[in-house]
Amino acid sequence: MCGIIGYTGKNNAVPYLMTGLRKLEYRGYDSSGIALQMANDIFVLKRQGKISELEKAVTPELFSFCGIGHTRWATHGEPSIRNAHPHLSRNSSFAIVHNGIIENSAVIKEQLSCEGYHFLSDTDTEVVCQLLEKNYKGNPLLCIAETLNALEGSYALAIIHKDYPKTIFCAKKDSPLLIGRSSEGNFVFSDCCASGVHCESIYCLEDYELAEITQSSLSFFDKECNPIEKTARTVAFNCSDSEKNGFCHYMLKEIYEQPSAYKNTVNAYYSGGDISFPLARFSSKLVCGLEHIYIVGCGSAYHAGVYGRYIIEELSGISTSAEIASEFRYGNVPLNENTLVIVISQSGETADSIAALELAKSKGAQTLCIVNVEGSTMAQKAHRLIYTKAGTEIAVATTKAYLCQIAVLSLLAVFLSDKKGILSAETKEKLIKEILSLDSAIEKELTSNECLCSLADRLKNAEHIYFIGRNTDYALSLEGSLKLKEISYIHCEAYPAGELKHGTISLIEKGTPVVAVCLRRDIFPKTLSGIKEVKARGAKITAITREEFRPLFGHEDNVITIKSDICDMFSPFAGVIALQLLSYHTAVKRGCEVDKPRNLAKSVTVE
Numbered sequence: 001m002c003g004i005i006g007y008t009g010k011n012n013a014v015p016y017l018m019t020g021l022r023k024l025e026y027r028g029y030d031s032s033g034i035a036l037q038m039a040n041d042i043f044v045l046k047r048q049g050k051i052s053e054l055e056k057a058v059t060p061e062l063f064s065f066c067g068i069g070h071t072r073w074a075t076h077g078e079p080s081i082r083n084a085h086p087h088l089s090r091n092s093s094f095a096i097v098h099n100g101i102i103e104n105s106a107v108i109k110e111q112l113s114c115e116g117y118h119f120l121s122d123t124d125t126e127v128v129c130q131l132l133e134k135n136y137k138g139n140p141l142l143c144i145a146e147t148l149n150a151l152e153g154s155y156a157l158a159i160i161h162k163d164y165p166k167t168i169f170c171a172k173k174d175s176p177l178l179i180g181r182s183s184e185g186n187f188v189f190s191d192c193c194a195s196g197v198h199c200e201s202i203y204c205l206e207d208y209e210l211a212e213i214t215q216s217s218l219s220f221f222d223k224e225c226n227p228i229e230k231t232a233r234t235v236a237f238n239c240s241d242s243e244k245n246g247f248c249h250y251m252l253k254e255i256y257e258q259p260s261a262y263k264n265t266v267n268a269y270y271s272g273g274d275i276s277f278p279l280a281r282f283s284s285k286l287v288c289g290l291e292h293i294y295i296v297g298c299g300s301a302y303h304a305g306v307y308g309r310y311i312i313e314e315l316s317g318i319s320t321s322a323e324i325a326s327e328f329r330y331g332n333v334p335l336n337e338n339t340l341v342i343v344i345s346q347s348g349e350t351a352d353s354i355a356a357l358e359l360a361k362s363k364g365a366q367t368l369c370i371v372n373v374e375g376s377t378m379a380q381k382a383h384r385l386i387y388t389k390a391g392t393e394i395a396v397a398t399t400k401a402y403l404c405q406i407a408v409l410s411l412l413a414v415f416l417s418d419k420k421g422i423l424s425a426e427t428k429e430k431l432i433k434e435i436l437s438l439d440s441a442i443e444k445e446l447t448s449n450e451c452l453c454s455l456a457d458r459l460k461n462a463e464h465i466y467f468i469g470r471n472t473d474y475a476l477s478l479e480g481s482l483k484l485k486e487i488s489y490i491h492c493e494a495y496p497a498g499e500l501k502h503g504t505i506s507l508i509e510k511g512t513p514v515v516a517v518c519l520r521r522d523i524f525p526k527t528l529s530g531i532k533e534v535k536a537r538g539a540k541i542t543a544i545t546r547e548e549f550r551p552l553f554g555h556e557d558n559v560i561t562i563k564s565d566i567c568d569m570f571s572p573f574a575g576v577i578a579l580q581l582l583s584y585h586t587a588v589k590r591g592c593e594v595d596k597p598r599n600l601a602k603s604v605t606v607e
């Protein structure tokens with residue numbers, strides 16, 4: 001949700017800023033811009049739309065040793081050049097880029113307007129910029145600290161001043177900001193991938209800390225501007241992760257990376273016949289005392305939670321529910337030391353999920369985070385932590401991170417039932433064997449690409465598509481429906497197969513596409529009844545099912561069958577591949593921007 005990059009060093013900043021913006025584009029693509037320190041001035045270049053628009057405007061003569069850049073996901077003010085960052089203060093002495101939301105910007109704006117400040121944009125960020133100018137008395141750090149004191153809300157800020165050459169000032173609260181030292185210069189960025197070069201040390205700025213970055217030094221301060229020492233972290237990041245490696249889209253590349261992402265995740269927590277989560281530190285006493293588990297997340301992470309709910313209850317018998325983070329955080333959920341709140345997030349930066357975690361901690365619940373990005377805010381705040389090992393995910397629509405989330409939840413379900421002492425050695429061995437074999441099952445599903453591509457032709461002109469399933473098939477329907485709607489812009493909804501007849505079935509008419517996920521053997525006859533009900537009203541069925549059920553479908557139905565004999569509870573690992581590929585091909589055939597769907601951003605760091 002907005003990406004920040006800044007560079008100061010011995011080389012021209014422009015190529016570093018442009019590389020950084022391209023790599024951060026997944027965080028927002030409504031507009032972008034750069035600000036460069038020139039002799040006694042700050043030069044600003046901004047464009048509406050994707051980074052490619054800014055690239056067209058960058059001329060070879062542009063040169064500066066220091067600059068900041070921004071890619072925007074609009075919150076305050078429409079996507080336009082006027083609202084694009086960087087913003088300049090009234091006398092052009094300060095330029096700033098911002099990620100976050102200043103909640104009291106309207107009040108400050110009114111005060112500043114009364115004092116004669118004029119605003120060129122509708123953004124909350126410009127308010128910060130003018131306030132900086134107002135508070136400036138010759139010392140930028142003191143001025144920034146004073147300005148931050150007046151702000152409510154969240155911010156990651158990179159700031160340059162025309163009189164402080166080759167220097168970038170930074171601050172953060174509730175939005176991520178990292179500082180990197182490299183042999184080519186020093187960086188500030190929202191995400192490690194943005195530097196495009198290897199940074200030997202990365203520093204994670206904490207809330208209320210400030211930083212001053214020059215060509216040769218990194219200095220850190222607390223909110224009173226007292227110098228502080230910070231320890232560098234090594235953040236595992238493979239720059240090649242952020243390349244497409246011959247695939248047309250990141251999404252397709254990431255779909256194909258799933259067998260190895262799955263293997264990396266499972267191998268991190270399984271060895272020598274047992275499952276262990278070293279950063280989660282669960283004792284048998286704690287597990288046996290659990291009265292309820294809440295699994296909390298947003299979007300696909302929530303859908304992973306719905307899957308987790310079914311298998312944790314099935315295996316461990318612990319009462320479990322899945323909750324949408326933005327609802328959970330403002331609900332009055334009863335929490336105590338015998339409840340476990342599991343927060344799931346790929347980015348570890350989702351504002352609602354972080355708030356849910358903090359609420360759970362404040363109410364004394366046990367907490368566990370399942371996170372993909374090392375060093376992310378959630379990873380730092382977590383009491384107990386399990387990393388998914390999906391690697392860098394660039395496409396806005398998640399694929400491999402979701403798969404790794406359900407992988408961790410499957411391991412966790414086995415682990416919890418084992419800790420409770422209710423799993424026989426034989427069942428444990430059988431379950432683990434099945435989990436270990438799923439990477440090859442996932443691999444086999446990837447070979448159905450061609451057939452799903454032609455099936456996409458039949459769905460691409462639909463206006464509405466309904467997804468149905470029961471139990472883990474329902475959890476998978478939720479994810480399949482979200483994947484298709486977010487990248488193809490076809491209206492899709494998922495329902496428990498038994499629920500449709502309580503209202504929604506009135507929307508089914510001749511030719512309405514219904515995707516039926518019916519992988520579970522134990523409830524197949526029940527799901528089939530639901531399929532018959534919608535078929536009787538003219539629905540056109542696409543079934544994601546098993547080969548043995550094929551004869552139960554008619555020649556008029558589209559039937560996709562999984563290729564491995566997986567037990568019911570793990571069948572989503574195969575089924576999800578078909579749904580991801582179907583969504584991908586449908587979106588491509590509709591000419592959609594698969595990796596960067598409209599109105600979306602990869603990490604939602606605002607409420």
Ligand code: F6R
Nearest residue numbers: 299300301345346347350397398
């Ligand atoms: C959908 C998708 C989103 C995210 C959601 C949570 O494809 O990617 O629904 O799952 O925004 O993001 P994280 O997992 O980063 O908290």
